[in-house]
Amino acid sequence: MPLTKEQIAQRIARELRDGYYVNLGIGIPTLVANYIPEGINVVLQSENGLLGMGPFPIEGEEDPDLINAGKQTITTVPGSAFFDSAMSFGMIRAGKVDLTVLGAMEVSENGDIANWKIPGKMVKGMGGAMDLVASAKNIIVAMMHTNPKGESKLLPRCVLPLTGVKCVRKIVSDLAVLDVTPQGFKLLERAPGVSVEEIKMKTAGKLVIEGEILEMKF
Amino acid sequence: MPLTKEQIAQRIARELRDGYYVNLGIGIPTLVANYIPEGINVVLQSENGLLGMGPFPIEGEEDPDLINAGKQTITTVPGSAFFDSAMSFGMIRAGKVDLTVLGAMEVSENGDIANWKIPGKMVKGMGGAMDLVASAKNIIVAMMHTNPKGESKLLPRCVLPLTGVKCVRKIVSDLAVLDVTPQGFKLLERAPGVSVEEIKMKTAGKLVIEGEILEMKF
Amino acid sequence: MNKTVTDAQEAIRDIHDGAILMLGGFGLCGIPENCIAALVTKGVKRLTCISNNAGVDDFGIGLMLQHKQVKKMISSYVGENAEFERQLLSGELEVELIPQGTLATRCMAAGYGMPAIFTPAGVGTEVATGKETRTFNGKDYLLEYAFDADFAIIKAWKGDTDGNLVYKETARNFNPLMAMAGKVTIAEVEELVPAGQLDPNNIHTPGIYVHRIFRGKNYQKRIEQRTIRKVNQSK
């Protein structure tokens, strides 16, 4: 069974280390906040100007002046701080954010990522994604392994306009966990009940398989 | 009679316009704050991170955390704001400060200024002076017309290491008020009882004299 | 140094057709609602708008798009805005999409008197097209220029008559950066107090950057993505 979105988030949450400052993108990455392991302290950065993002508010406590980069109403945790967008991207560029988790439309075997534009179809803009991928020390992509047509999103080279080059370190898809290595996508784990064969079939880019590939456990 | 330091400051204060943001250097320029004309509102900037500098404190109210760029204890006026040194020089570079008044060891007829170093003798450093003269829209120099040896400080070219080039607009010395023009130092006013002849004699750089030169009144 | 004007109409009095404007806010959070309404009423045209987003169809800069007042948008994310998309595809609207951090830093550069900055954002992408690339310590950066805007129109939480400003929470975003960057900066605030009532240690935008200030009215403060959790849900 491929992972649910929640499971992808849950698996990514295991990559968190105590003391990390983390930026979570829109979509599946946002869900990672729900699965932070016991005993692990992380601080969530929202690039619109907040360190110390908390959970969504309860009804009636929404504050229009307090949103995340996905424009969702949020709350803060004790020790939070607000700042302007220049400082926000300043700390991102300076490598102070330990981990960035974001979605992708395509990732290439050398770590390029495309997630902001489909020529002739979609022109929403890159938002902060280009800044994040250009500077983050550690980038994990959360995405479906294939697009709705069943085509692989892990490619030899991206077809869509790039967001950043040679920057993705790890991918957690609905089928597998893979590292981006100089040799290509290195398969680390597979979703429960998903065969290595299926992952091979659905990975268009170069796939490196060494030894036994264990199933993820939830 | 040459002007006293207080009179130099007083004369410079007449150059203030309502609404000016002003940076006053150490020494005579600091005294300008004592002569702000009635009905003229100016805000004093201190480059160590303050807008809205007030007078010196009364005894017992000195605050070690509240000093000006000359490291003197000061106070603030209502509407003041503190900020860091990057923002302070940011607003200077961006031309938000309307007028800078500072001292000089030498000024040349094309507006170069030297005021930070005497090779082999004095190496205190330029502090914020190079930033100020490189960016200020309007720079007035307050200084003695000659050095203690009686040599002119208004020169064809500066001999000492420069602080900035082609930046001084006006000089108020103990003997005269002069504009720096493409033709050289243009004599505008003379100190009470000081002759044009004396100013000529004590100005080594090119001096432009047109029409009658009136005495300053105090 | 009293900078107060009576209202938005007076504040924007000299904004002319073809002007380059910066507009603060992130999504609909911290946008200058009063000034936008006044610009729509005034009907000024052919504007270039530098703003992280373009509002929604019927609010924020979306209102100016509806009235075809915008010639060009410089933004990082233009989100869900059908009229925007229609004008873009029909060629009525010129759009320059740039990375959000680049947008922020180009504003800051203007406010700090820095003509250009270096950022790695966009290296190797179409954003880099035609731009100077330079390598420092083995990493590539793009040279990006400071913005040059005629007016910065921003929204703060509190302000004083001298133009000192304080922002609330994430409504800060681009506002203090644009405040520094405009040749003329117009600030609308929810609360306007006499100079001396704001703590000088906690001023976000010193008044030197602000030319006009007024108390705004009838703030809607719309929420784009109202997201809540159940009371008994921990996250």
Place this chain on the structure above:
Amino acid sequence: MNKTVTDAQEAIRDIHDGAILMLGGFGLCGIPENCIAALVTKGVKRLTCISNNAGVDDFGIGLMLQHKQVKKMISSYVGENAEFERQLLSGELEVELIPQGTLATRCMAAGYGMPAIFTPAGVGTEVATGKETRTFNGKDYLLEYAFDADFAIIKAWKGDTDGNLVYKETARNFNPLMAMAGKVTIAEVEELVPAGQLDPNNIHTPGIYVHRIFRGKNYQKRIEQRTIRKVNQSK
């Protein structure tokens, strides 16, 4: 994200001979008194110190000069400091004097991940020697590089256990800039409170930039130029 350490000694435990340090403060205002004392006690040598000033003979960085711990000073103004002048003239001490705004902005550049910045300060002077000059809009600027410091040692007024900092009045100066710029940033504060007690709207340095924090003791806060007016004097 508790960043507290017990005292200055623990905070500077791994500062090694030959390290590049940034030290906050302007004159003796807002200097990290406790850390400087601990560095003197520890006797660490051959330091490069980036600091706007070099203290006075018997206080601030002057103490480190007295103990010959400093190999090189990078400052904008070294003022009245006889021991400094002696070491400089004898060649014991290497000194790089740079404009104050350049110093500030090179710190900020490091904290903002910008490898270099452009400033007009020093164009046409000996400061420009060997530096790249570039013209933007008819004005000349020098290319100046971001600092690369091993440790930033700063002083704040209040801090919380997460490392969030607030400065008082003009004791802010270079402190927040250096806080952002150190590979390891050590903050000493007059008042240390639990996370959540500082207003998140009014944090000057977010905790992400701070690695170690402790409450300092026995602050002297010396005044360099005690200047007063008579009570009946208006200015």
